[in-house]
Every structure is written in structure tokens, then in C-alpha cells.
Amino acid sequence: MEPISGQAIYVVLLRELKRFWRAKPRLIASIAQSFFFLLILGFGIGGLFGGALGGSYLTYIAPGIIAMSLLFASVFSGVSVIFDRQFGFFKEMLVAPVSRTSIISGKIFGGALTASIQGFLILVISTLLGAYVIDFRFALGVFGAVGIMLLITAGFVGLGVAIGSALTDFHAFQLITTFVMWPLFMLSGVFFPIETAPLPLQIVMLGDPLFYGVELLRFCLVGTITPILGPFGLFIALGVIVGFTLAMIAVGTVLFARAEA
Amino acid sequence: MKELTRVFNGEVTAVDNISFTVEEGEIFGFLGPNGAGKTTTLNMLATILRPTNGTASVNGFDIHEDPDSVRRSIGFVFQDPTLDIELTGRENLDFHGRLYGLSKKEREERIAEILEVVQLTDRADAYVKTYSGGMKRRLEIARGLLHYPKVLFLDEPTLGLDPQTRRAIWDYIQKLNQEHNVTIILTTHYTEEADHLCDRIQIIDFGKIVALDTPDNLKATLEGDIVGLTFKETAEAQKMLPILNEIDWVNSAIPVSGENSQAGMSSMIQMMRSMGGGGGEMMPAMGGGGGGGHPSMPKDPEKITEAMKMMAEHGGLMRSFRNIHLLVDDASKRLPEIIKRVDKVGIELASVTMNKPSLDDVFLSVTGRRIRDEQGSMMSMFRRFRTMRQARGGRTPR
Numbered sequence: 092m093e094p095i096s097g098q099a100i101y102v103v104l105l106r107e108l109k110r111f112w113r114a115k116p117r118l119i120a121s122i123a124q125s126f127f128f129l130l131i132l133g134f135g136i137g138g139l140f141g142g143a144l145g146g147s148y149l150t151y152i153a154p155g156i157i158a159m160s161l162l163f164a165s166v167f168s169g170v171s172v173i174f175d176r177q178f179g180f181f182k183e184m185l186v187a188p189v190s191r192t193s194i195i196s197g198k199i200f201g202g203a204l205t206a207s208i209q210g211f212l213i214l215v216i217s218t219l220l221g222a223y224v225i226d227f228r229f230a231l232g233v234f235g236a237v238g239i240m241l242l243i244t245a246g247f248v249g250l251g252v253a254i255g256s257a258l259t260d261f262h263a264f265q266l267i268t269t270f271v272m273w274p275l276f277m278l279s280g281v282f283f284p285i286e287t288a289p290l291p292l293q294i295v296m297l298g299d300p301l302f303y304g305v306e307l308l309r310f311c312l313v314g315t316i317t318p319i320l321g322p323f324g325l326f327i328a329l330g331v332i333v334g335f336t337l338a339m340i341a342v343g344t345v346l347f348a349r350a351e352a
Numbered sequence: 353m354k355e356l357t358r359v360f361n362g363e364v365t366a367v368d369n370i371s372f373t374v375e376e377g378e379i380f381g382f383l384g385p386n387g388a389g390k391t392t393t394l395n396m397l398a399t400i401l402r403p404t405n406g407t408a409s410v411n412g413f414d415i416h417e418d419p420d421s422v423r424r425s426i427g428f429v430f431q432d433p434t435l436d437i438e439l440t441g442r443e444n445l446d447f448h449g450r451l452y453g454l455s456k457k458e459r460e461e462r463i464a465e466i467l468e469v470v471q472l473t474d475r476a477d478a479y480v481k482t483y484s485g486g487m488k489r490r491l492e493i494a495r496g497l498l499h500y501p502k503v504l505f506l507d508e509p510t511l512g513l514d515p516q517t518r519r520a521i522w523d524y525i526q527k528l529n530q531e532h533n534v535t536i537i538l539t540t541h542y543t544e545e546a547d548h549l550c551d552r553i554q555i556i557d558f559g560k561i562v563a564l565d566t567p568d569n570l571k572a573t574l575e576g577d578i579v580g581l582t583f584k585e586t587a588e589a590q591k592m593l594p595i596l597n598e599i600d601w602v603n604s605a606i607p608v609s610g611e612n613s614q615a616g617m618s619s620m621i622q623m624m625r626s627m628g629g630g631g632g633e634m635m636p637a638m639g640g641g642g643g644g645g646h647p648s649m650p651k652d653p654e655k656i657t658e659a660m661k662m663m664a665e666h667g668g669l670m671r672s673f674r675n676i677h678l679l680v681d682d683a684s685k686r687l688p689e690i691i692k693r694v695d696k697v698g699i700e701l702a703s704v705t706m707n708k709p710s711l712d713d714v715f716l717s718v719t720g721r722r723i724r725d726e727q728g729s730m731m732s733m734f735r736r737f738r739t740m741r742q743a744r745g746g747r748t749p750r
Contacts, residue, residue, distance in 0.1 A: 102450040110438050179434035183495075186398055187451040188423040 095196065099189035103197025104204070107168070111205040118209070125160045125213045129153060129220055132282075146313070153222035154308035155281025157236075158243070161210040162276055162301055165244040166267070168202030169251020169343065173261045176350070191348045195252060198347075199340060202248035207240040214312070223312055232311040239311060242336055243304040249339030256346035279305045285319050293319070300335040303328040369406070370561050372554060374537060379529050381550035382539040383715065389559040390539035391431060394505050397537075398428050411502045424452070427496035431507040431539075433488055437481035441472055441491050444480060445498055452499035462498055470494040470524070486517035493521070497528065504528070506538035510545060522549055543711035555715060563714070570714045576603050577683035579690060580705040581676045588699045589674050595697065596678060601686060603679040674702070 111118070129149065137148030175181040184194050214236065223229050254267055278292075279301035285293055296302050306328045310316045316324045370393065374380045382390040395401040397408055399419040408415050411425035435444050442463060449459035467473045470490040480488065489509070496504055509525065510518040526549065528534050540546050546553045547567045555563040555570075563570060583589040589607065596605040680686050683706050694701055 096453070098450050098453060102447055106436065106439070106447060109443070110436075113438060178437070179430060179432045180436050181434075182400070182428075182430050182432075183434040183436075183448070184451070185400055186423060186426075186428045187448070188420045188453075189451055 095193045096189050099187075099193035100197040100200065103184075103194055104201040107198065107201025107205055111201075111208075121160060121164060121209055122212055122216070125156050126216055128156045128159070129213075129217055129222070133220070133222070136282075147222075149217075149220060149222045150313055151284075152281055153217040153220075154236075154312050155279060155305050156217065157210050157213045157240075158279060158301055158305045158308055159276050159281065160213045161206050161240055161244050161304075162247055162279075163272060164206035164209045165202055165247035166251040166254075166272055168206060169198070169248040169253070170255040170264070170267060172198070172252055172255035172347065172350075173258060173264070176255075176259070177261050192344060195344045195347045198252060199245055199248045199343070202251070203241050203244040206244040206248070207237065210240045210244070211237065228314060229312065232314070235311040236308055239304065239307045239332070242332055243301070243307075246300065246332070246336030246339040249336070249341075249343035252343035253339065253346045256343070256350040275299055275301050278302065280317070281305060285317055300331065303331040303335075307332060370556070370559070372561065372564060374535060376535055377529070377533050378551045379525070379536045379538070379549055381546040381553045382537070382556050383541065383543065383546040383553050383711070384539075384556040385541055388541075388556045390541075390556055391507055392559075393556070394428075394507055394537070394539060397422075398426055398505055399423060424499075425502045427499065427501035427504045429492050429496040429504070429506045429509060431511060433492065435480045435488060435492060435495075437479065440477050440479055441467070441483070442476040444491065445495055448495045448498050454499060462500075466494040466498055486513055486520075489513060489517070489521065490524075493524065497532075497534070500532075501534065503535045503537060506536060508539055508541070510540075510542070518545075525549060543715060547711045553711070567711060571709050571711065573714065576679045576681040576709075578707045578709060579678040579680050579683050579687065580707070581678065581690070581694070582702040582704070583674050583676070584700065584702050586674055589676055592694060592697065592699060593676060595693065596676060596690075599693070601681060603681070605679075606677045607673040607675070 129152070133147075133149035133152055139148075172181070175184075185191075214233070217223070218225070250271075254271070258267075278296045278299040280296060285296050285302070288296065306316050306320070306324070310325060310328075316328070318324070320327050370389075382393065384390050392401065396403045397410055397415065399415050399422050403415075410422045413421040413425065415422050436447070439447065445463045445466070446459055449463065454462070463476075464473075467476050470493065472487060472491060472494065475483065475487065480491065483491065493506070493509065496506075506525070510521050513521065522545070525536060525538075529536050538549070550567060552564065552566050553570060554561055563573075565573075581589075581592070583592065593605060593607055596602055678690065680690075687704070687706060691701065691704070
């Protein structure tokens with residue numbers, strides 16, 4: 092098999108970036124969606140909760156809304172292999188003397204990078220809306236958050252690639268949104284703290300990889316983490332996310348390598 | 353590229369145990385109807401699909417053992433568009449150049465050069481989604497050549513293009529072949545394209561090679577030209593038929609009911625064929641390469657009479673026909689003689705036509721149907737049924 096080629100990875104990544112930058116309507120829609128969530132839910136439902144969360148509701152949901160933006164952008168970016176196949180570009184890559192591992196690495200890097208750029212924009216917007224206390228700890232936390240973003244998105248691009256490689260019909264797209272993305276998002280503890288949920292729901296939420304991602308982001312940006320994970324919650328969450336990301340990259344790579352043109 | 357041989361039983365029905373060699377510098381065509389197995393064969397040669405059985409070598413590299421060297425040696429222009437329409441033409445080429453490991457300098461030079469060749473220089477920086485069909489096709493061909501492949505695969509290069517664009521692409525393919533010594537393997541279901549472009553043509557049908565030769569030799573297998581005589585009355589035609597059949601330089605004389613000469617040839621050849629194959633195999637086995645072993649019209653008068661009888665019984669053609677088709681060697685010389693003979697009997701001809709057999713006729717004669725005959729004849733239905741049965745048998749264990 093052809094060895095991994097830096098140039099091949101780079102060119103696939105470059106293509107992802109170019110396409111991301113040119114699809115401005117999509118970018119605007121995605122940013123606006125997150126903005127509405129922050130503004131309407133953040134200030135709307137915020138009044139209902141009052142100070143029950145130890146801070147404003149906007150502060151509580153902001154890291155989760157960043158995670159939502161990361162989730163949707165990265166899974167869609169991975170699933171776009173369906174469109175590459177539908178529109179034939181897949182074949183151009185397959186007939187080239189480069190390994191599929193190179194192609195998929197470029198795809199994952201590119202997808203993670205573009206999704207994280209979106210996430211970062213939401214981070215900026217939520218900061219401007221006053222979601223965070225701006226101090227030295229926050230400044231450090233932003234760097235951590237960027238790292239977490241890249242990690243989470245790499246895993247979800249892998250998941251998207253796995254789904255996109257296994258499915259041949261792009262009409263199944265709607266099913267992916269309804270049965271994969273929304274449950275992942277709703278169960279991730281964006282809107283309500285896991286401690287307040289009934290036990291069965293808590294168990295399901297603990298099975299959602301994005302839950303750990305949200306907790307990590309919340310730790311970086313707000314400085315709190317759910318007590319339910321115990322005193323080593325931070326490391327548990329980090330471990331789960333790293334494990335999830337590696338597993339998804341592996342599954343995505345294997346399924347992509349098997350997919351037929 | 354020296355030799356390319358392959359033997360495999362791929363995909364049960366798609367491509368069935370075929371072997372051939374393409375010479376360096378040749379334009380080699382696969383002619384066959386949709387679904388004949390042309391694209392499957394190309395995909396296997398390009399290492400996109402794995403053959404179920406057998407192997408091939410491209411440019412001296414084995415497709416199993418060294419697929420990467422194979423990929424480096426080839427360019428592939430797919431049947432379906434494979435451009436990224438969200439990128440510009442230049443970016444598509446640049447992407448390709450990087451995938452094939454070209455340096456920045458090489459990419460810049462070659463992209464400029466190739467854009468000039470396909471006359472897309474002025475549109476190079478526009479998004480591909482704004483291109484016309486012909487422009488996209490030219491860009492794809494340009495891309496296939498960017499890394500200077502030894503062998504270029506073109507899968508239906510002019511499918512769905514208008515006549516001018518088709519002509520331009522043909523010229524371009526020939527130029528590439530001659531000036532850059534690129535070996536070209538193309539598939540097509542347009543007989544005129546195969547005839548115009550290819551040094552050698554391989555006719556493929558139901559995953560099998562049914563003929564392989566130069567266009568001229570293939571046409572020569574029909575042994576002669578087709579002379580169509582139209583009479584004013586059926587009775588006159590009936591009277592002339594045995595007389596014409598007596599002439600020793602007439603290879604065959606066949607009554608035709610319709611006005612369309614092609615339809616006549618079709619029914620004639622099918623009748624011949626359905627009688628000819630006593631041993632269960634409908635199609636004569638075709639030897640690749642040499643001129644021997646090609647099917648030709650039976651000259652045996654008994655067989656012809658038998659054929660006419662069958663046509664009379666089954667087709668009702670004898671009851672009313674005003675046309676006779678003669679298969680004659682060197683028709684232009686024989687035509688005056690034919691007219692004289694008819695005149696001698698005291699019959700006046702309504703009209704005379706003379707045609708060289710086209711590749712369409714060749715295709716018809718080796719496959720028993722016309723290339724664009726979507727419905728298919730009884731025979732092709734029968735064959736399809738048989739292939740299906742074989743396929744099913746092949747898949748079932750035990």
C-alpha cells in the first residue's frame with residue numbers, strides 16, 4: 092500500500108478549507124442558529140431558572156451551544172463523503188496513487204479545523220454576549236477550549252465519515268440528523284445539569300460522548316464541572332473524549348477504506 | 353507499455369473471462385452496448401475494482417502486485433463527471449497535480465500548458481459549476497493528462513456531447529496519441545466514434561469479447577457491400593430472387609419487406625444465425641486478432657433457401673416484399689451487371705442503393721442485434737435469460 096503522503100493529506104485539507112470558506116451561506120446559517128440559541132434560550136429561559144445554577148443560564152448553556160455547533164459542523168463534514176461519492180469526486184481520489192489513509196487523514200484534519208473555526212466564532216459571540224467572566228483563568232481556558240474543540244471535532248468527523256462510507260444513499264441524510272445528531276446534542280447536558288435528571292436519563296446521558304465534551308468545555312470556559320463524575324471528573328471526561336476520538340478515527344478510516352466507488 | 357493481458361471471471365456476468373493485449377501507442381476501443389462490461393473492465397485495469405479472478409498488467413505493472421505503479425502510469429477520464437464543481441478549473445488541476453506528487457513548478461508549467469491545449473485558459477479561474485458540459489469534459493481530459501500518463505483510459509469520452517464538441521475531442525485525442533505517444537484505451541457505444549478514432553476495436557457484449565480487429569478488417573468480415581434493389585411489384589421481386597441467387601459472385605440475396613435497409617439486414621442476419629448454430633452456441637466463437645474465424649454470411653445456397661423458407665413461415669416476409677438485398681464483393685463494379693441482369697428479364701427497377709457495411713452492421717452480425725436496440729430481439733432476450741441463469745447458478749452454493 093502507498094505510504095501516507097503529507098502532500099496528499101495537505102491537499103485534501105486545503106480542499107476542505109476552500110469549500111468551507113466559499114460556502115458562506117452555510118457558515119452564516121450555522122452561526123446564526125447558534126446565536127439564536129444563545130440569545131433566545133439564554134435570556135428567555137434564563138429568567139425561569141433564576142440563580143438556581145449558580146450563575147446566569149446563558150453562562151450555563153454557552154459551552155453547550157459551542158459544542159452543538161462543533162457537533163453539527165463536524166458530523167456533516169464527515170458525512171460529505173456521501174456527496175463526494177454522489178458527485179463522482181471520490182473516484183478522482185481513488186484512482187490517484189495515494190493511500191486512502193492519507194485521504195481520510197486530510198478529511199479529518201480539514202473537518203476538525205473548519206468545525207473548530209465555527210466553534211471559535213461561537214465562543215467569541217458568547218463572550219461578547221457576556222456569558223463568561225473575563226479574567227486570567229478564562230484567558231488560559233480559551234486555549235484549553237480550542238484544544239478540546241479540535242479533539243472533539245476530529246472524533247465526530249470520524250463518526251461522520253463512518254456513517255457516510257456505510258450509507259450509499261444521501262437521502263438518508265435526514266435520518267442521520269434526526270436519529271444521530273439531535274439525540275447526541277439533547278443528551279449532552281447542554282440545557283439542564285445531569286444531576287437534576289431522573290436516573291435512567293442520567294445513564295443514557297453518560298453514554299453520550301458529547302456530554303463529556305460539553306463538560307470539558309464548561310470547565311475550560313466557566314471553571315465548573317459536574318460533580319457526578321467524581322473528584323477525577325476532569326480526567327475521566329478527557330479520557331472518554333480521547334478514547335472516543337481515536338476509536339471514531341479508526342472506524343471511519345476502516346469503513347472509508349472499504350467503501351466502493 | 354508493452355503488453356497487457358488479462359484473464360478473469362469478474363463479477364459473474366459483468367465481465368466474463370476476457371483476454372487481450374493492447375500495443376504501446378495504440379488507440380484501442382471497447383465497443384459495446386450499455387451494460388456490456390466495458391466500464392467494469394476499465395475499472396479493474398485501473399485498480400479501482402478487484403477482479404474476482406485473473407489478472408492484468410498495465411505498463412508492465414501487475415494490477416494485484418503493484419497497483420500503485422499502475423495508478424502512476426495511468427490517467428483516467430471517467431464516464432460520469434468527477435470534478436469538484438465548487439473549485440475553479442485551475443484548482444481542480446492543481447489538486448490533481450498534488451495528488452500525483454508533482455512539484456509546484458511542474459504543476460504551474462503543466463497546468464498552463466494543458467489549459468492551452470484544451471482551450472480553457474480564459475476560464476481557468478471560474479468555478480467549474482459555471483462550465484458547460486463540453487468544457488467540463490475538456491477539463492476532465494486535461495486533468496487525466498496532467499501527470500503525463502503512459503496510458504490514458506477514456507470511458508465514453510463524448511457521451512452526451514454535441515457534434516462540434518465531439519469532433520473537437522476526437523481531434524484532441526488523436527493529437528495526444530500522435531504527439532505525446534499516449535496509449536489510449538477508450539470505451540464507447542457509438543460505432544462512428546470507434547470507427548473514426550480507433551486503431552483496433554474490441555466488440556464486447558454480455559461481458560465477452562465477440563470480435564477484435566481493426567475497423568476496416570471488422571467491416572471486411574461482412575465480405576462485400578450491400579446492394580439494395582427496390583422493385584415496383586412484389587411479384588417482380590419474387591421472380592428476380594432466385595435468378596439473383598444463381599449468380600456466383602452474389603454472396604447472398606435476401607428479400608426485405610421494409611423500406612429500411614438496416615431492418616432488412618437485421619432480419620436476414622438473425623435468420624441466418626438462428627439456423628446456423630446447431631450446437632447450442634448461437635454466436636460463432638470469435639478468435640481474437642487475425643481475420644480468420646469471423647462470421648460471414650453463409651454462401652451455401654441450401655441454407656439461404658432454408659432461411660427464406662423460415663422467413664416466409666415465421667416472418668411473413670415472402671408474402672409481400674419489394675426489396676432485395678444483395679451482399680456482393682466490390683459492388684461498384686458489379687452494379688451495372690446487376691442492373692443488366694434485371695433488365696434482361698424485362699423488369700424495371702424502382703430504385704437502387706449501395707452501402708458499405710458500417711460498424712453498425714458488424715456489430716449486428718457479431719451480436720445478433722443492433723447496438724442501440726434497447727428492447728432487444730428474441731435472441732438477445734434468450735441470451736440474457738441464459739446469462740441470468742448461469743449467473744444464478746454460479747452464485748448458489750452446491
